Amino acid sequence: MSPISATNDFVIKFANVNGSGSASANQLFGKSIIRMGVPVAPRNIFPSNIQGLPTWYEIRVSEAGYLGARAGVDFMVAMNPQTWTQDVASILPGGYLFYDSSKPMPKSKFREDINVIGVPLTEMCNREYTDARQRQLFKNIIYVGALSALLDIEVEVLETLIGEQFKGKDKLIQPNIHALHMGRDYALNNLKCPIGLRVRRANAVGDRISIEGNAAAGLGAVYGGATVCAWYPITPSTSLAEAFTKYCTKFRVDPETGENKFAIVQAEDELASIGMVIGAAWNGSRAFTATSGPGISLMQEFLGLAYFAEVPAVIFDVQRTGPSTGMPTRSQQCDVLSCAYASHGDTKHVLLFPEDPHECFTMGAQSFDLADRLQTPIFVLLDLDIGMNERLCAPLEWDDSRLYDRGKIMTYEALEAGKDFGRYLDVDGDGIPYRTYPGTHPKRGSFFTRGSSKDRYAKYTEEATAYKDNMDRLLRKFETAKGLVPRPIETKAKVATRIGALYYGSTSPAMREAAELLAADGMPIDIMRVRGFPFHQDVVDFINAHDEVFIVEQNRDAQLRTLVVNECSIDPARLVPVLHYDGTPITATFISEGIAMRLNPPVQQRLKEAVA
Template sequence: MPEQKPISSVNDFVVRFANVNGSGSASANEMFARSILRHGVPVSPRNIFPSNIQGLPTWYEVRVTEAGHLGARGGVDMMVAMNPQTWDKDVASIEPGGYLFYDSTKPMPTSKFRNDITVIGVPLTAITNSTYTDPRQRQLFKNIIYLGALSALLDMDPKLIEQLIGEQYKTKEKLLSSNVHALHLGRDWALKNLSCPIGLRVRKSDKVGDRIFIEGNSAAALGAVYGGATVCAWYPITPSSSLADAFTSHCKRLRHDPETGKAKYAIVQGEDELASIGIVIGASWNGARAFTATSGPGISLMTEFIGLSYFAEVPAVIMNVQRAGPSTGMPTRTQQCDIIACAYASHGDTKHVLLFPEDPTEAFEFAAHAFDLAERLQTVIFLMLALDIGMNHRLCRPLRWDDARQYDRGKIMTAEMLDEGRDFGRYL
């Protein structure tokens, strides 16, 4: 028994998942966060991963907070320790009186535990191996099994999790039934062998309201679609790559001619950031609404083209999902570090327009507005995001769009106007 009294809290605690990179845990962890939302309880999740190119340990933290706080609280009330490499660090991060959930298939020496926390062992590997023979299935369903065990420990309604699984696999009946089965394997084992629930509990509430749960990068990409963007040229760089990926997904749903099925957009992965911004400016010069998604090191490489856009008065949009440090230094550390670099990009005599969304809703609104501003002002417009907004789900106001809205083309003149010899100064 722990020396410290176990933490007892309803709808106000922090769970952190420590996973092996590539284990397929992301889907299950996100489902955990979404299932708590279905209970009417706000959550604030965070992806935590190291600044390395190679795949190394990752963490996913869920702050359950009925008060609706968005920031990290600090401290961990329950650690789901699924990575032996980070075990010591993970155990040390648990608050006194907190809980350690781990795979107890292989016995752990008592020296690896603490006497001021509650240790909860579930033989996840043994349960998985006795049920599945395919190696990949064993790995993937282990994640759903621990989700099932957590649902029992935290007193969560399994029907709400089943509902989420049903929505995710609504067209794949075999996957739907197998995931529900895995969920109940873990839940049934916990109910039979453990004291459920523990001191941390999820109680149904009504604090979510009509808010939506969306990543900033996805919201900004959707804003680009509604803002009229037809060209995206980009080069992969964390944490902006998912923005271009999301734009691709949104365009596949929304930018195909309903009669012919023909794509009404172009998405180009350039050979580098210089090529990407060059494609954007070339597309804009030819009348398309175009943008690129990048991060700080990309801005450094694009500076010369940014100056061209400014002085030649060619509209363009750059969505900068900021990260700390130069080059590959700290690609997964969030920081609003590019403000001065973007505000005065080029070599003197430039002042650029920067838009600063506070959440995914504003990322959507500002992304759409950026294209109007670019054409109105005939220059490059920066949408300044960051990893915390871009790559994390946030609860925010629903995205709204006025279908009566007209694009602001600014000083753009039609061919007829040019043929008539009209002058910009008189017909703005």
């Protein structure tokens, strides 16, 4: 088996023990490749645990810019004896195994068809350091140094990054650079460098930035004018509330008084979180919560109240694998239906589907305008894959002339002028009524907010026509939402085709890559990325314009397909699901093979169908 040879196009995976300090070394490694102008897509694969269990860090290096996950490992950094067997097994034939060769290993532990690279990391550390923690931490930097020689990464880039990382803690710079060179020198002196896999300086990153989706969404909430955040810790959404806290501390503290232009409350549970959000938004603040699937389940009753009483709210749902506790640290798109139809009774909610951190920021900020404009909960559906991984994306932008859209507010002046105020009165025909903030006017504009039925003037009623009138207006309002949520984006194949695929959220990079793979195999497809619910007419037009339409999702039950079938009255037979739901991020080959299989069934299947 000849060694794999590839430049700027390979997958390297680090197998570590969590809590061992490997994360920052692995990030340093990934960032050095980006600084050499080559795009990378890193992914953390970690257990629901703090210390001692296996964790992996997978980096896809792709000058072509493919940021979706890719199956198979070209280079394995096997630092965890617990997972050795499965790690060695995951290496592609001709791939490379990098391991700590301090202790001799029996030959049976290796494979014939891979290239084994041993560096005596523990031995080197024990010789150099006496402190146990130092031995552990520097071991990580030493292997990064060795990798730089093996993969031809510019050592100056790594040195610069170490300098940036420890800026302000300058005395840590030299020891880290020393450890880096220990590893690098060992490799240069004892191993054949570089190997078949290489990094070569390129110019494919441009002005893109690397940021986690949760951080970008938290920042979006700052820019979008959120002042109240109520949340309850839950993986994988916790870092979103923490990012909001961090950016508020950076941008929203009065420098003179030290007082905060924000309020963040860690609530006792998700019910209290959404309750606080609804109370704050009712009273005129922009408010949000961040949660995951189990939190959405707990919030159901309140979400119905917000829908029916028409109170704005923003909910960031960083989806993880369900049902129940599921796999808290694995990714899925499995809350689409529980968010779209949250709560008892007839309800429908507005959903946004960001594809990457850039959209987490823009949609995060936009969600507050939508919530105020539509006076209803807005769900921003991230998932763990984009929420908790740094992803290369377009730089974040803000137009300084942009004003917050606070929606239809009846002011003191309007009330004073004697304008008729009916809280649930459809004045403009778009289904959206006017509201007043509590405390506006001494004599006019007060009303009672309730989850029970009311008439157009917010007066309690159980009268049939008044109830129906209100429910029908809510539908009109939802119709209005179609024109306000982000429109879907269609990417046409280079040649005309009657085949199409719908997709959304974190599936984006894998889908785009899959479309290229399919085109190269003579199966060009048009693809449309759905960015919001309710669905725009474009989605229906796209389905109607194609003979065969696939819908690619990361859940078992094809939840978006259910929503499309249900809300757009599409014949279910027209939508072929391609579903990935094992908790790992979807890959381009999974999609392209799934689609190709359907378009070009294997001979056996075709025979079977012919006989039938």
